[in-house]
Amino acid sequence: MDQILEDFISALRGSGIRISISESTDAMRAVELMGYGDRGVLKDALSAALAKSQTEEEIFEECFERFFAFDAFSNRKTDSAGPMETDLNTQDSLLTQMLLSGDNAGLSVAMGHAARQVDITGIKFFTQKGLYIQKIMQQMGLEGLNRDIKRFAQEDMKGRAEKLEAAKEALFENVQNYVERQYDLFASSATEEMIEQYLRNIGLSNVEQRDFQRMRVIVQKMTKRLNTLYSRRRKTANRGLLDFKNTLRNNITYGGLLFEPKWKKRKIDRPDVVALCDVSRSVKAVSRFLLLFLYSLNEILERIRTFIFCSNLVEVTHVFDEYSVEEAVTKIDMGVGLPIIMGRTDYGGALLDFKESWLDTVTDKTTVLVLGDARNNYGDPRTEILREIKDRSRRLIWLNPESEPFWGTGDSEMKRYLPHCDLVRRCNTLNHLERLVEVLMRTATLH
Amino acid sequence: MKWLNEEKFSTIERIQQGFDDVEYVCTKKIATTLYLAYHLGKPILVEGPAGVGKTDLGKSAAIYLQVPLIRLQCYEGLDESKALYEWKYGKQLLYTQILKDKLNDLIQKSDGLSESIEKLHQHDDIFFSSPFLEPRPLLKALQQQEGCVLLVDEVDKSDQEFEAFLLEILSDFQVSVPEIGTVSATSKPFVFLTSNNTRELSEALKRRCLHLFIPFPDPKLERKIIHTRVPGIPDRLRKQLVSFIQQVRKLDLKKVPSISETIDWARVLLLLHSDKLSPDLVRETLNVFLKFEEDIRTVEEHLYDFTEKSLARA
Numbered sequence: 233m234d235q236i237l238e239d240f241i242s243a244l245r246g247s248g249i250r251i252s253i254s255e256s257t258d259a260m261r262a263v264e265l266m267g268y269g270d271r272g273v274l275k276d277a278l279s280a281a282l283a284k285s286q287t288e289e290e291i292f293e294e295c296f297e298r299f300f301a302f303d304a305f306s307n308r309k310t311d312s313a314g315p316m317e318t319d320l321n322t323q324d325s326l327l328t329q330m331l332l333s334g335d336n337a338g339l340s341v342a343m344g345h346a347a348r349q350v351d352i353t354g355i356k357f358f359t360q361k362g363l364y365i366q367k368i369m370q371q372m373g374l375e376g377l378n379r380d381i382k383r384f385a386q387e388d389m390k391g392r393a394e395k396l397e398a399a400k401e402a403l404f405e406n407v408q409n410y411v412e413r414q415y416d417l418f419a420s421s422a423t424e425e426m427i428e429q430y431l432r433n434i435g436l437s438n439v440e441q442r443d444f445q446r447m448r449v450i451v452q453k454m455t456k457r458l459n460t461l462y463s464r465r466r467k468t469a470n471r472g473l474l475d476f477k478n479t480l481r482n483n484i485t486y487g488g489l490l491f492e493p494k495w496k497k498r499k500i501d502r503p504d505v506v507a508l509c510d511v512s513r514s515v516k517a518v519s520r521f522l523l524l525f526l527y528s529l530n531e532i533l534e535r536i537r538t539f540i541f542c543s544n545l546v547e548v549t550h551v552f553d554e555y556s557v558e559e560a561v562t563k564i565d566m567g568v569g570l571p572i573i574m575g576r577t578d579y580g581g582a583l584l585d586f587k588e589s590w591l592d593t594v595t596d597k598t599t600v601l602v603l604g605d606a607r608n609n610y611g612d613p614r615t616e617i618l619r620e621i622k623d624r625s626r627r628l629i630w631l632n633p634e635s636e637p638f639w640g641t642g643d644s645e646m647k648r649y650l651p652h653c654d655l656v657r658r659c660n661t662l663n664h665l666e667r668l669v670e671v672l673m674r675t676a677t678l679h
Numbered sequence: 680m681k682w683l684n685e686e687k688f689s690t691i692e693r694i695q696q697g698f699d700d701v702e703y704v705c706t707k708k709i710a711t712t713l714y715l716a717y718h719l720g721k722p723i724l725v726e727g728p729a730g731v732g733k734t735d736l737g738k739s740a741a742i743y744l745q746v747p748l749i750r751l752q753c754y755e756g757l758d759e760s761k762a763l764y765e766w767k768y769g770k771q772l773l774y775t776q777i778l779k780d781k782l783n784d785l786i787q788k789s790d791g792l793s794e795s796i797e798k799l800h801q802h803d804d805i806f807f808s809s810p811f812l813e814p815r816p817l818l819k820a821l822q823q824q825e826g827c828v829l830l831v832d833e834v835d836k837s838d839q840e841f842e843a844f845l846l847e848i849l850s851d852f853q854v855s856v857p858e859i860g861t862v863s864a865t866s867k868p869f870v871f872l873t874s875n876n877t878r879e880l881s882e883a884l885k886r887r888c889l890h891l892f893i894p895f896p897d898p899k900l901e902r903k904i905i906h907t908r909v910p911g912i913p914d915r916l917r918k919q920l921v922s923f924i925q926q927v928r929k930l931d932l933k934k935v936p937s938i939s940e941t942i943d944w945a946r947v948l949l950l951l952h953s954d955k956l957s958p959d960l961v962r963e964t965l966n967v968f969l970k971f972e973e974d975i976r977t978v979e980e981h982l983y984d985f986t987e988k989s990l991a992r993a
Binding site: 254265266279283285 | 888
């Protein structure tokens with residue numbers, strides 16, 4: 233594949249368009265057919281082969297304009313420095329000659345060439361910009377240029393030396409702009425990926441406001457994957473062996489002839505979830521993401537009922553029915569129109585509230601998720617109610633944002649709740665949440 | 680596998696001219712994509728708002744190439760038996776009944792069960808052969824000797840399973856029918872898929888297609904389209920109505936009028952023998968290009984303003 237197209241494709245990838253091998257082959261064949269002659273046609277052709285949605289097309293457009301922008305040299309400084317010299321000394325280095333004669337096209341080509349030599353497409357971080365500028369300058373022959381400037385100064389050609397110095401500055405500026413542009417083209421996605429990796433592992437309680445939008449995108453990405461992963465398994469699990477009993481029973485109508493076989497069906501249940509989330513200040517951020525996560529999994533969960541608690545416990549399922557997930561989470565965050573009291577966290581009281589009004593929502597098919605740090609302000613933990621809930625449910629999972637060494641320290645009642653849970657997990661990053669889904673799906677057994 | 684009509688795709692200009700002749704205004708972008716699709720042998724995935732001529736592109740391509748158009752309208756629950764092939768159950772049953780005596784003759788002469796089955800086996804595939812096969816659009820498209828244009832309309836409305844099933848056909852132009860074997864195309868069909876973006880299509884499908892996005896046209900292009908489609912309309916009126924529609928598109932409407940609506944409106948105005956827009960005329964004909972009561976009310980608010988501007992511009 234030719235170098236230009238290859239660079240262009242990696243620039244597109246850098247801007248976030250996913251391009252497969254087969255697509256780049258298409259692009260290559262398109263270029264073979266069309267050639268680089270007509271800019272408009274080339275753009276349309278590459279767009280058809282590489283950009284596969286409206287948004288991608290917009291990105292493509294921008295990228296194309298930037299990539300195929302002519303790297304014209306601006307030389308306002310040398311312009312003002314008087315007429316260009318035509319009598320060139322063969323002693324001067326090639327770069328000096330080009331600068332003195334104002335050969336912008338030549339300089340542009342030399343810069344592009346130098347950039348390729350130092351592998352500009354590998355630029356990843358903005359801190360590397362200076363390095364690349366230096367490298368490109370070196371590659372273009374900075375050494376020779378410096379030597380010439382020195383020599384002119386010594387040989388009593390002050391004017392020439394000054395002029396060359398100005399030209400060197402202009403050259404530096406041009407290279408800087410060029411590297412800047414290349415950085416925009418090639419580096420953005422690498423940084424984006426790093427941020428994503430970082431955010432996946434950051435403690436949810438430490439996420440800053442400015443990263444929320446990004447986190448949401450990551451949650452969407454994760455849940456989309458999980459949704460397809462698990463919903464597909466549910467479908468393929470739908471075949472099995474011959475169910476002989478059922479076949480006999482159903483074929484009585486045909487006088488006992490085994491005419492219509494019946495099959496044993498394997499079916500994976502979708503888990504039915506009841507979530508109890510602590511929304512006191514210490515756990516709020518994590519609750520928020522848990523809810524965002526759970527409700528984005530609507531394709532693999534049968535039903536979710538959600539309760540939030542602090543000093544008391546209230547049901548918020550209806551908020552999710554009414555609004556979109558993100559709106560609902562924000563609404564709950566602010567507590568608008570909900571009879572929740574945001575006083576001291578009272579786990580015992582919350583459990584009692586749950587027992588009195590909603591215990592019958594828990595059946596032997598329900599997975600109960602409790603999210604909280606179990607910091608009960610030294611109140612009565614009422615562990616017996618948790619026990620009761622556990623006995624009624626299929627499974628009770630406690631998610632604690634604190635790490636294990638802190639369980640049971642101070643006012644934390646985690647150690648006392650621990651025996652009444654089927655599973656206790658630490659849950660403080662998006663990766664933890666993702667793993668939670670595996671646990672949830674495993675509890676939904678086959679039968 | 681052969682390709683149809685090579686010379687009709689020799690240059691981009693040729694394609695543009697050819698589509699103009701069949702009354703489809705083909706922009707350079709569309710022509711370039713068609714050219715590429717032909718030479719790379721790839722299907723085209725056409726996206727864009729409703730009514731900008733996605734389906735029409737397929738139809739016009741069929742007319743231009745002078746080959747049959749085979750259209751598969753997608754909807755939720757569309758499956759292989761509706762899209763690819765089906766056995767003619769009725770015919771199979773009927774034939775077994777008619778041939779009952781023959782079958783009896785065949786079996787009677789033999790003694791024992793195993794020998795009868797043996798005899799039946801010699802003829803077993805008879806009821807599962809091509810005369811009993813009902814080809815549906817996709818299979819039909821592969822069977823066309825002279826090639827065809829296959830239009831898979833609104834592919835986003837179909838289920839994901841169906842989309843996966845399309846992949847084999849789109850990349851190799853062949854399908855496997857278990858009872859018969861693999862059917863491959865004798866001549867490559869020219870495939871268009873259209874999508875309204877009601878859901879995101881899978882990466883795999885997109886990868887196999889060239890992508891073409893048709894946006895709302897700019898005034899110049901729209902005037903040209905009206906000129907081609909409604910040739911009788913006076914020049915001045917044409918400019919006015921296009922300018923009016925362009926302004927309406929900038930409003931926040933439930934359903935923005937697209938090209939097909941502009942054409943309808945132009946036809947209506949032509950029928951009414953009007954020679955220029957006036958607020959009253961527009962008010963009476965608003966329902967031609969607006970499909971919601973709310974939208975009509977919104978546009979009515981701007982009626983005088985818009986009409987005046989369109990009159991001034993033309």
